Amino acid sequence: MAISVNGTDIPVPDDPRVSLLDLLRERAHLTGTKVGCNQGACGACTVLLDGERVLSCLTLAVQADGRSVTTIEGLGDGAALHPMQQAFIDHDGFQCGYCTPGQICAAVAMLRELQGGVPSYVTADLAGQGTVTAEEIRERMSGNLCRCGAHNGIVEAILQVAKEQAA
Amino acid sequence: MTEATSDYARPTALPEALALLAAGPRTVLAGGTDLYPATQAQRLAGPLLDITALDGLAGITAGPDGLRIGAGTTWTALAEADLPPALVALQQAARLVGGRQIQNAGTLGGNLCNASPAADGVPPLLVLGAEVELASVRGVRRLPLERFVLGVRKTALAADELLTAVHIPAAALAGRSAFVKLGARAYLVISIAMVAVRIVAERGQVVEAALAVGACSAVARRLPAVEAALVGAPLSEVAARITEAEVAAALSPIADIRGTADYRLEAACVLLRRAVTQALPVEEPA
Ligand SMILES: Cc1cc2nc3c(=O)[nH]c(=O)nc-3n(C[C@H](O)[C@H](O)[C@H](O)COP(=O)(O)OP(=O)(O)OC[C@H]3O[C@@H](n4cnc5c(N)ncnc54)[C@H](O)[C@@H]3O)c2cc1C
Ligand code: FES
Ligand code: FES
Numbered sequence: 001m002a003i004s005v006n007g008t009d010i011p012v013p014d015d016p017r018v019s020l021l022d023l024l025r026e027r028a029h030l031t032g033t034k035v036g037c038n039q040g041a042c043g044a045c046t047v048l049l050d051g052e053r054v055l056s057c058l059t060l061a062v063q064a065d066g067r068s069v070t071t072i073e074g075l076g077d078g079a080a081l082h083p084m085q086q087a088f089i090d091h092d093g094f095q096c097g098y099c100t101p102g103q104i105c106a107a108v109a110m111l112r113e114l115q116g117g118v119p120s121y122v123t124a125d126l127a128g129q130g131t132v133t134a135e136e137i138r139e140r141m142s143g144n145l146c147r148c149g150a151h152n153g154i155v156e157a158i159l160q161v162a163k164e165q166a167a
Numbered sequence: 168m169t170e171a172t173s174d175y176a177r178p179t180a181l182p183e184a185l186a187l188l189a190a191g192p193r194t195v196l197a198g199g200t201d202l203y204p205a206t207q208a209q210r211l212a213g214p215l216l217d218i219t220a221l222d223g224l225a226g227i228t229a230g231p232d233g234l235r236i237g238a239g240t241t242w243t244a245l246a247e248a249d250l251p252p253a254l255v256a257l258q259q260a261a262r263l264v265g266g267r268q269i270q271n272a273g274t275l276g277g278n279l280c281n282a283s284p285a286a287d288g289v290p291p292l293l294v295l296g297a298e299v300e301l302a303s304v305r306g307v308r309r310l311p312l313e314r315f316v317l318g319v320r321k322t323a324l325a326a327d328e329l330l331t332a333v334h335i336p337a338a339a340l341a342g343r344s345a346f347v348k349l350g351a352r353a354y355l356v357i358s359i360a361m362v363a364v365r366i367v368a369e370r371g372q373v374v375e376a377a378l379a380v381g382a383c384s385a386v387a388r389r390l391p392a393v394e395a396a397l398v399g400a401p402l403s404e405v406a407a408r409i410t411e412a413e414v415a416a417a418l419s420p421i422a423d424i425r426g427t428a429d430y431r432l433e434a435a436c437v438l439l440r441r442a443v444t445q446a447l448p449v450e451e452p453a
Contacts, residue, residue, distance in 0.1 A: 039206075040265070053267060059272070062177065118246075119262075143267055
């Protein structure tokens with residue numbers, strides 16, 4: 001009964017009603033993951049569960065038993081920032097920074113989905129392999145809100161990482 | 168931990184889940200994307216049955232009598248499945264439910280059981296003549312979707328029953344469908360109106376039409392009179408045959424904070440015309 005969080009095993013809580021979000025923040029003291037609405041609407045609590053983006057406020061910790069969670073603290077390799085973190089800095093992808101950990105985790109998973117050829121509602125050419133456009137990014141990042149309105153910088157940051165990865 | 172907080176079960180076998188439901192009232196938890204917002208509290212209360220680990224509840228299988236979609240199938244799994252063109256509407260709806268994180272957790276079964284008038288899964292299933300499969304220790308029964316969703320937050324689900332699957336009959340897998348939704352802004356919205364249509368065309372004419380409108384009445388509805396008027400129409404005339412008078416007669420639209428009845432009626436007509444145009448086969452240039 002353990003959850004691997006950024007590579008370290010954390011015991012599953014005895015209380016089955018503890019959310020993954022509370023486990024991360026209150027018990028593992030990984031406060032990079034933020035609490036926004038606590039009900040699925042804002043995306044601030046986004047983390048990666050076995051590489052897929054999930055809302056940790058809507059996930060019970062017990063549901064992550066035996067699985068692997070990556071939070072904003074675990075994205076970089078300890079010394080260097082993850083390219084997505086660097087790109088957010090380069091393009092002013094935030095103001096207050098509250099939505100940023102969720103935005104970055106979501107963006108990392110989103111690029112993988114896009115490059116894996118997973119279509120979105122706005123993908124016109126379903127056969128075309130994941131073209132990275134601003135429109136695609138806006139559609140695919142719609143589950144992450146930014147009350148400061150840094151969306152333009154966020155889209156530019158993600159476009160930069162997509163370009164780097166393609167090169 | 169108190170007794171009440173510990174009454175949480177996450178079985179892997181269906182009979183175990185059904186036995187728990189038969190033993191007393193329990194809140195079913197699937198993706199939690201409707202349940203948590205409705206709870207308004209920090210934690211879910213009362214006895215819980217978490218169905219996210221149940222074997223065989225998720226997944227889509229094809230058989231001689233049609234398709235079976237497990238109630239635990241997520242929107243992401245639906246959107247990414249390889250399905251016939253008649254299910255395009257359901258797949259488009261899947262890509263428009265919340266954002267990707269909601270689609271990764273939220274299930275088709277949860278959408279139907281929650282019975283919101285704005286549930287995007289309902290119109291695409293209505294145009295497919297879908298049936299729901301309900302299981303309990305008493306046995307398994309099937310109901311047409313129209314007889315399952317009864318009103319706002321009201322379904323035919325008994326307290327000891329679990330929705331286990333949705334069935335699409337083979338006959339409804341013909342043709343092509345489309346889904347169009349109108350919200351107050353482009354992304355992440357509750358529908359003001361949404362429509363699904365499925366059109367079967369042969370030699371330049373409509374031979375079968377199924378239209379459904381959601382979020383305009385307490386329960387999403389099919390529009391049989393409008394459908395009948397489309398049969399036999401040459402493809403170039405289909406959209407024009409959708410008249411406001413006929414749609415109004417079938418719908419009696421509701422008014423609420425998201426839109427007046429007149430606005431909804433006009434919107435429904437425009438969306439229906441757009442959807443049929445999307446669903447029609449592309450005409451070969453003469
Ligand atoms: C930000 C956000 C955006 C959203 N956007 C949309 C949208 O655009 N369109 C839309 O239609 N919906 C939307 N929703 C609502 C929701 O995501 C969907 O309705 C979803 O499909 C619900 O599925 P779930 O598995 O999360 O259900 P849950 O929340 O787990 O359950 C919902 C209800 O159904 C019951 N239940 C679930 N599964 C079963 C079962 N198999 N048998 C019996 N009872 C069951 C539960 O007890 C509960 O009462 C949104 C929600 C959020 C938070
Ligand atoms: S805190 Fe989880 S989505 Fe807002
Ligand atoms: S940077 Fe402030 S909420 Fe996004």
